[in-house]
Amino acid sequence: MVRLVVFLLTFLGIYAAMHAVVYFGLRPLFPSRFRMEVVVLPIMALMLFSPVLARVLDRSGQEIMARVFSFGGYIWMGFLFLAFVLFLFLFGWNFLAWGMGRVFPPLSGWTLYSPASSAIVLLIALAAGGYGIYEASRLRIEKVRIETEKWSVGNPPLRLVQISDLHLGMLHGESTIMKIAAALEKLELDLLVATGDIVDAQLDHMNEMGVALSRLNPPLGKYAVTGNHEFYAGLDQALRFIRSSGFTILRQETAGAGDQVLLVGVDDPARGRETAEASLLPKEESRFVILLKHRPTVDEQAEGRFDLQLSGHAHRGQIFPFNYLTGLFYPLQNGLYSLAGGSHLYTSRGTGTWGPPMRILSPPEITLIEISGVR
Numbered sequence: 001m002v003r004l005v006v007f008l009l010t011f012l013g014i015y016a017a018m019h020a021v022v023y024f025g026l027r028p029l030f031p032s033r034f035r036m037e038v039v040v041l042p043i044m045a046l047m048l049f050s051p052v053l054a055r056v057l058d059r060s061g062q063e064i065m066a067r068v069f070s071f072g073g074y075i076w077m078g079f080l081f082l083a084f085v086l087f088l089f090l091f092g093w094n095f096l097a098w099g100m101g102r103v104f105p106p107l108s109g110w111t112l113y114s115p116a117s118s119a120i121v122l123l124i125a126l127a128a129g130g131y132g133i134y135e136a137s138r139l140r141i142e143k144v145r146i147e148t149e150k151w152s153v154g155n156p157p158l159r160l161v162q163i164s165d166l167h168l169g170m171l172h173g174e175s176t177i178m179k180i181a182a183a184l185e186k187l188e189l190d191l192l193v194a195t196g197d198i199v200d201a202q203l204d205h206m207n208e209m210g211v212a213l214s215r216l217n218p219p220l221g222k223y224a225v226t227g228n229h230e231f232y233a234g235l236d237q238a239l240r241f242i243r244s245s246g247f248t249i250l251r252q253e254t255a256g257a258g259d260q261v262l263l264v265g266v267d268d269p270a271r272g273r274e275t276a277e278a279s280l281l282p283k284e285e286s287r288f289v290i291l292l293k294h295r296p297t298v299d300e301q302a303e304g305r306f307d308l309q310l311s312g313h314a315h316r317g318q319i320f321p322f323n324y325l326t327g328l329f330y331p332l333q334n335g336l337y338s339l340a341g342g343s344h345l346y347t348s349r350g351t352g353t354w355g356p357p358m359r360i361l362s363p364p365e366i367t368l369i370e371i372s373g374v375r
Helices: 002-029 033-059 063-103 105-110 115-136 174-185 207-214 228-233 235-244 323-329
Strands: 140-148 158-163 191-195 222-225 253-256 261-265 288-292 308-311 335-338 344-347 365-373
Touching: 002 033, 002 063, 002 115, 033 063, 063 115, 140 335, 158 174, 174 207, 174 365, 191 288, 191 308, 207 235, 222 261, 222 288, 228 235
Parallel strands: 140 365, 158 191, 191 222, 261 288, 288 308, 308 344
Antiparallel strands: 158 365, 253 261, 335 344
16 A cells, blocks of 8 residues: 555656646747636646546546546647656756857857747647557567577477567557557467556456457467566466466466476466565476566576566556667666577567657567577
């Protein structure tokens, strides 16, 4: 409970600061201060609390109102973030011009705080947000090939498919699942894995969403691990949904997928404690070892004891330039990386979206990984 309160206060504090920056950025467009306070402030106040209201309404069974606040609030969040970044640059330029004007008075007129500059920022944010909604709808198939001595050259490659960060709930429902399932059916996959954040809301009234995924039956099975949002949304109902979709959930567990693959899955640390995955990994293993772990962090003690770690979580920032911030915490946030001891990490950008249904320079993906013998 304490963690939740701290998270909410931190989130609301940061989000309120973003609203404040945009508010002052928009002021030149409103010649009357009273008019702005009457029109803009109430809207901003409502949007500030809309993500929290959507979650409360969802948990209380008010599905329609929860969807309204969720859709409106998260669309607003995306546009607000873009406007916030642009206004930060604008204010930074104005501060620089002011400082230079103190030294060189002719430069004091280089400030850009005007109705025209505010309008340009607003138009750019709207255009970028519109493109972000479009990009988020363009699901890509990313193809990766890994060669290993653990795979016989004479055997056909293993077609391993990863999905991650679907964030199913109020914004992403049955249509999202149907689209993803249709794309998966075309891939002739041997093994399907989901690396967390499949669920992001109450799903008691959305059980039909799992039907499309349950119809997929790759020969080597379907496996999943938890992400942080499974714990936020309610672990028990999240696990029920994932299992009803046909997945075997690995929670500090291992499972053989055929004769040549060993899967190791760990819970996300949102459960309250870290998992020492090195203790779950074999020291020597003739099979190809795949570690399923939601966050793209690497345990140095585990390197060399798995062949491939599959992760997600960071979304590569989802909306540019947020990727620079996520990169500070998760530098290995996009694509395939070589690690010590011959291990590899692949980090998915995610198959869905969290929060704003937008992506800019980070398109959603389904990952097809072909594992074959060394030629």
